[in-house]
Amino acid sequence: MVTPFIRNHQYNVIKKQAGLLQQACQTVSDPKVVESVRYSAQHKISEAFPEATELQKQQLDQISTLKTTEDFQQYLQALEPYLTDFGQVTGKQLNKLFPKIKKLKIPDLSEIDYRRTTYLGWVDIAVNKMFLVYPLNGQFMGIEGRFTPMNKGVCFLCNRHEELALFTAVTKTKPANASSDYYKAIGNYVCVDSHVCNKNITDVTVLEKFIREVTGYSAS
Incomplete structure (x- = not known):
């Protein structure tokens, strides 16, 4: 059973950091620079979820393994079911x-x-x-x-x-x-x-x- 835990602004953090890391993976030749961007992305995403459970952290930390465009797309798509609802208003x-x-x-x-x-x-x-x-x-x-x-x-x-x-x-x-x-x-x-x-x-x-x-x- 999927339990939503990602608010819209937090998902925007994830998308932003994933975009920066994807760009680094595709345009930077120095592996040390790429790893620095990867660490920064992982850290900033972690900061956006101070109350995350261990299982939720594991899901978010998968950004540390991404390399290809397909990897990044699948990562973001896999997190979409965990988006919380603003709360429908009438x-x-x-x-x-x-x-x-x-x-x-x-x-x-x-x-x-x-x-x-x-x-x-x-x-x-x-x-x-x-x-x-x-x-x-x-x-x-x-x-x-x-x-x-x-x-x-x-x-x-x-x-x-x-x-x-x-x-x-x-x-x-x-x-x-x-x-x-x-x-x-x-x-x-x-x-x-x-x-x-x-x-x-x-x-x-x-x-x-x-x-x-x-x-x-x-x-x-």
């Missing part, structure tokens, strides 16, 4: 996450590959708003914010150079002695196309920090 759930939006524009949920999704994001151009949904500690959290298109730059979530928008959300977190009219907005540059961002993202630390800052969520 239109009703999304409406509950954004109760103040009377006519929430919902993306076509049937077209989403939930195994290749780290966060669900979409834009409603009509009201200049961007929406973001993420399962933080097993609980879906929703953030809405102002959407301001920008030029190309580096996304704060996936750290890749893409078409960006300034996503500005009002935080619900207030200092202890804040007045009733306290207001603070947090802005970050994020990919306009969340599908592209989900293909690139390799770490959720910044994403989770942003959600906590905006929502005031605390695991305790």
Whole structure:
């Protein structure tokens, strides 16, 4: 029985490191350099799975034996069944996450590959708003914010150079002695196309920090 344990951003780490190693195997003649890249790839993949079991580590560590294009393809394909599901969401759930939006524009949920999704994001151009949904500690959290298109730059979530928008959300977190009219907005540059961002993202630390800052969520 297959037990999924690889989240989308972790699979992106694996793909990235496999790609670097494959390139080294095909273009570098010095075996010491290739072995250095191989060690680095194995180490970075291991770092992305701090809670992996011994069996899971063995599956991931097979990257240390790959040499040919076919080897790399088979390695990635063999890991696909272990991809975890983002968690299927319904239109009703999304409406509950954004109760103040009377006519929430919902993306076509049937077209989403939930195994290749780290966060669900979409834009409603009509009201200049961007929406973001993420399962933080097993609980879906929703953030809405102002959407301001920008030029190309580096996304704060996936750290890749893409078409960006300034996503500005009002935080619900207030200092202890804040007045009733306290207001603070947090802005970050994020990919306009969340599908592209989900293909690139390799770490959720910044994403989770942003959600906590905006929502005031605390695991305790």
